[in-house]
Amino acid sequence: MHVVPHHQERPLCTKSDEVRLAEEASRRYGSPAPTIFSKVIDKSIPADIIYEDDKCLAFRDISPQAPVHFLVIPRLPIPRISEAKDDDAELLGHLLVVAKNLANRESLEEGYRVVINDGKHGAQSVYHLHIHVMGGRQMTWPPG
Numbered sequence: 001m002h003v004v005p006h007h008q009e010r011p012l013c014t015k016s017d018e019v020r021l022a023e024e025a026s027r028r029y030g031s032p033a034p035t036i037f038s039k040v041i042d043k044s045i046p047a048d049i050i051y052e053d054d055k056c057l058a059f060r061d062i063s064p065q066a067p068v069h070f071l072v073i074p075r076l077p078i079p080r081i082s083e084a085k086d087d088d089a090e091l092l093g094h095l096l097v098v099a100k101n102l103a104n105r106e107s108l109e110e111g112y113r114v115v116i117n118d119g120k121h122g123a124q125s126v127y128h129l130h131i132h133v134m135g136g137r138q139m140t141w142p143p144g
Contacts, residue, residue: 024076037073037128051102055094058102066113067136068106072099078129081118099133108135115143 039045040059048060050070061069072095078084084092096114103112112135117124 033127035077035126035128037126037130038077041073041075051098053098055091056098058098061132064134065132066134066139068103068108068112069132069134070102070106072102072131072133074129079127080124081116081129084129095131099131103133103135106135108133111135111139113139113143 036045040047040049041057047062049057050060051058051072054075056072056074058070058072061071074091074095076088076091078088099114112133115132115134116122116129117132
């Protein structure tokens with residue numbers, strides 16, 4: 001796992017990486033509109049990034065709903081989990097492994113909640129697939 005210390009300057013993705021990801025996304029998902037998460041990925045807006053690798057990055061939610069609340073997003077801009085392709089299985093699994101490893105690093109040994117919102121009825125607010133990881137308090141059931 002590649003951990004990004006808060007005080008260290010993060011390298012920018014190269015333009016060729018961004019072009020490659022954009023071309024792949026366009027082939028697979030059409031041309032989704034850029035989102036705020038696209039700007040987090042290309043570092044044109046600041047975010048408290050706690051992890052990144054060549055497939056994804058994770059950052060703290062700007063409106064946390066729990067003492068620990070971070071998002072894990074793929075670099076490939078998949079708009080919704082319902083639009084993920086079957087051959088995205090390896091990437092989707094990677095996102096969950098990263099979420100689990102970061103939850104462990106955040107000392108969420110008492111447990112945590114993993115949430116993916118999909119579409120209007122799922123209350124998805126940003127159309128770039130993202131996994132919420134929330135913990136540090138007792139969650140209630142049923143949610144929302």
